[in-house]
Amino acid sequence: MADKEFKAIKVEKGAQGWGGPLTIKPSAEKDKIVAVTGGEIPQLAHRIAEMTGGTAVEGFRTPPPEEEIAAVVIDCGGTARAGVYPRKRIPTINLQPVGQAGPLSQFIKEDIYVSGVRERNISPADETETEDTREDTAEETRDESTKEAAQESPFDMRGGGEATPFGGGGITGFIAGIGRVAGNVIGVLFQSGRQAVDQVIRNVLPFIVFVSMLIGVINYTGLGNLIASVLTPLGGNLIGLLALSVIVGLPFLSPVLGPGAVVAQVVGVFVGAEIGAGNIPPQYALPALFAYNTQVGCDFIPVGLSLGEAEPKTVEIGVPAVLFSRQITGPIGVLVGFLFSIGLYQ
Numbered sequence: 340m341a342d343k344e345f346k347a348i349k350v351e352k353g354a355q356g357w358g359g360p361l362t363i364k365p366s367a368e369k370d371k372i373v374a375v376t377g378g379e380i381p382q383l384a385h386r387i388a389e390m391t392g393g394t395a396v397e398g399f400r401t402p403p404p405e406e407e408i409a410a411v412v413i414d415c416g417g418t419a420r421a422g423v424y425p426r427k428r429i430p431t432i433n434l435q436p437v438g439q440a441g442p443l444s445q446f447i448k449e450d451i452y453v454s455g456v457r458e459r460n461i462s463p464a465d466e467t468e469t470e471d472t473r474e475d476t477a478e479e480t481r482d483e484s485t486k487e488a489a490q491e492s493p494f495d496m497r498g499g500g501e502a503t504p505f506g507g508g509g510i511t512g513f514i515a516g517i518g519r520v521a522g523n524v525i526g527v528l529f530q531s532g533r534q535a536v537d538q539v540i541r542n543v544l545p546f547i548v549f550v551s552m553l554i555g556v557i558n559y560t561g562l563g564n565l566i567a568s569v570l571t572p573l574g575g576n577l578i579g580l581l582a583l584s585v586i587v588g589l590p591f592l593s594p595v596l597g598p599g600a601v602v603a604q605v606v607g608v609f610v611g612a613e614i615g616a617g618n619i620p621p622q623y624a625l626p627a628l629f630a631y632n633t634q635v636g637c638d639f640i641p642v643g644l645s646l647g648e649a650e651p652k653t654v655e656i657g658v659p660a661v662l663f664s665r666q667i668t669g670p671i672g673v674l675v676g677f678l679f680s681i682g683l684y685q
Contacts, residue, residue, distance in 0.1 A: 343392055345366060345367075345391055345539060346390065346391050346463065347364035347366065347391070347465070348362070348363055348364070348387065348390050348462065349462050349464040350362075350387075350430075350455060350456060350460060350461055351453065351461075351462075352453050352456065352460065353454070353455030353460045355457065356448070356454045356455025357436070357437070357453070358438070358449045358453040358454055359449060359453030360453065361410075361432070361451070361452075363391060363409060364391065364409075364464070365392060368407065369406070369407055369409045370392070370393045370394055370409060371394055371403045371408050372384050372395045373403065373408050373410070373412070375398035375641060375642065376398075376414045376434070378411065378415060380395050380396075380435065381394065381398070381414070382414040383412055383432070383434065383456060383457070383461075387410065387432075390461065391409070393409050398411070398641050399594065399641050399658050400639050400658070400659075401651075401655060402654040403651060404657075405645070409430070410429070411429055411430070411432065412434065413426045413431060413432070413433050414435055415437060416433040416435050417437045417440050417441050418441050419441050419642070420638070421433060421437055421440060421441045421443070421644065422441050422444055423443060424453045425447050425448060426443055426446035427453055429451070429489050432450075432454075432456050433455070434454075434455075434630055435455065436454050436455030437455075438454065439541075441541075442538065444537075450482065466598070466664065467631060510642075537664060549604075554612060555630055573630075576623075577673070580623065580626050580627055580629075581673055583672050584630040584633045585629075585666065585669065587633045587669075588633035588634060588666050589662055590662035593633065593635045593638075593662060595638075603631050603634065606631040607631060610627050611624075622680045622681070622682070623677075625680045625683075626680060628675035629669070629672035630669070630673050630675045633668075634665070637662060637665065640658050640661050641658050643655055644657055650675055
């Protein structure tokens with residue numbers, strides 16, 4: 340049997356997208372185009388596999404070992420999944436037009452990540468372009484590793500020896516060592532504060548603006564009254580909340596509802612607004628939270644297992660096991676929330 344021929348493609352950012360372009364060429368060792376999209380393999384992944392000679396794989400059901408992955412296709416709206424694979428230097432193609440976002444945003448680089456991609460953004464690439472991209476990526480990876488190693492050293496290194504927090508040279512060296520240690524501590528605290536502010540600007544503030552806008556639209560258009568007539572039968576009684584938790588926790592539905600937690604955000608705003616308006620009793624606030632959040636994290640299960648360096652067989656068995664378990668834990672969470680709410684608002 341003849342060896343399979345692999346071809347290189349160029350993947351460019353789509354409308355409102357970010358990053359790239361990426362040059363992807365599978366090999367005999369790395370031939371998997373993995374789709375981590377919470378549903379069926381998207382057409383884009385099939386198209387990439389067709390053009391490159393690779394194999395499209397559903398990352399939830401049959402995740403391959405990382406050393407066999409040529410590229411990953413995701414549909415992350417800006418959560419941790421967007422940065423998980425760039426962190427491992429695996430080419431990442433996001434269907435959503437999301438840039439450097441999420442808690443792992445510092446790992447999202449233009450040479451390893453591209454977003455807003457559609458089939459029209461894929462084209463054949465030259466072999467010379469492929470080689471140049473590989474050399475540039477390898478060089479950048481070495482540079483980043485050197486920088487990280489230098490930053491991780493908490494103490495000054497002298498003459499290639501072991502780390503010495505207070506150095507030598509009598510009282511002068513001792514004082515200088517204290518200064519170095521204090522400087523390192525201040526540097527760590529400063530970097531932590533900078534990252535915290537960056538997370539607030541990139542993630543927290545946009546979410547607050549989104550919720551404020553959504554509440555304004557609901558109040559101005561009168562959509563709240565319409566939604567209330569639909570949600571009240573489910574959100575206003577225990578049986579309805581149990582039914583809601585079962586629906587959003589369906590194993591084939593929960594991974595689709597998970598990306599970006601958009602459904603939970605919208606339903607949460609609606610329920611909260613109706614509780615504030617007096618259309619839903621306040622004692623249903625806590626069980627409602629458990630009801631519409633049954634799906635949270637279901638799209639992240641294979642990514643989380645990958646972060647824990649789980650074996651492919653563990654991921655293959657663990658993903659459906661967790662998804663089916665939500666059918667049990669979801670209604671139980673609603674019942675627990677309801678019990679803890681008894682007498683809470685009287």
